[in-house]
Amino acid sequence: MRTITLYYSYSGNTKKIAEMIHEKTGGDIAQIDTVVPYGDDYNQVVAQGQDEVNCGYTPEIKKLEVDLSEYDTVVLGTPVWWYTFAPAIKTFLESNDLSGKTVYPFATNGGWIGHTFKDIENACRGSVVKAGMNIRFTEDRLKTPAADIEKWIQKIQ
Ligand SMILES: Cc1cc2nc3c(=O)[nH]c(=O)nc-3n(C[C@H](O)[C@H](O)[C@H](O)COP(=O)(O)O)c2cc1C
Numbered sequence: 001m002r003t004i005t006l007y008y009s010y011s012g013n014t015k016k017i018a019e020m021i022h023e024k025t026g027g028d029i030a031q032i033d034t035v036v037p038y039g040d041d042y043n044q045v046v047a048q049g050q051d052e053v054n055c056g057y058t059p060e061i062k063k064l065e066v067d068l069s070e071y072d073t074v075v076l077g078t079p080v081w082w083y084t085f086a087p088a089i090k091t092f093l094e095s096n097d098l099s100g101k102t103v104y105p106f107a108t109n110g111g112w113i114g115h116t117f118k119d120i121e122n123a124c125r126g127s128v129v130k131a132g133m134n135i136r137f138t139e140d141r142l143k144t145p146a147a148d149i150e151k152w153i154q155k156i157q
Contacts (some may be wrong), residue, residue, distance in 0.1 A: 001070055001095050002071045002072060003025050003026065003073040004027055004030065004073070004074055005018050005022045005025065005027065005029040005030075005074075005077065006018075006032055006080055007029075007078070008031070008086050008088040009066070011079075013079065013140060013142075014078060014106075014108045015091070018075075018077045022101075028071070030047045030065065031116045032061055032088050033061060033088065034062070034088050040120055049087070052081075052101075053081055053082040053083075053087065056090070057087050058087060059089055063149055064098075068098070071101065072100075073101065073103075073105070074098055074127075076089070076104070076106070077107070078108075082114075084114060084116050084119045091110070093123040093124065097126075099125070099127055101128075101132065102128045102129075103128065103129045105129065106135055107132060107133075107134060108135045108137055108138070109135070109136060110136065110137060111136055113135045115136050116132070120132065133152040
């Protein structure tokens with residue numbers, strides 16, 4: 001069984017959690033990133049993100065330097081953007097076939113997770129999608145107790 005932790009992160013929260021998971025589960029880790037970076041103005045990105053989510057935009061993403069066929073377990077991390085996964089994750093899920101794999105999703109957010117996990121489940125037809133971990137932040141401060149995250153990480157196999 002080989003595990004890879006894949007994540008997208010705009011402002012660092014999801015990256016922090018992905019690294020924590022990777023440290024505990026081992027395996028590999030890779031960051032999903034857009035070819036065109038989002039800007040530094042947070043409020044502008046929030047507005048841009050709303051437009052992108054509303055129209056189902058799929059930004060071009062950088063080629064991953066990993067061969068996904070080598071893994072049977074994928075830990076997939078996304079920030080919540082307008083109640084769902086970030087557009088970069090939408091591109092990733094539409095351009096990669098995770099069928100036959102077990103997917104453990106986690107989503108960092110400010111308290112409004114919306115339909116993120118349902119949407120991941122729908123986008124991962126053919127995969128076994130396990131219960132997701134909802135991880136709350138206030139800006140860059142982790143609000144979800146670390147023990148709850150640990151408990152969820154222990155279920156990854
Ligand atoms: C474009 C955009 C949309 C967001 N939409 C939501 C949302 O719908 N619900 C929520 O709780 N937080 C929302 N947030 C806050 C982020 O989900 C939260 O800060 C997350 O931890 C950021 O992860 P990152 O640092 O890995 O990018 C949004 C942030 C951005 C930039």
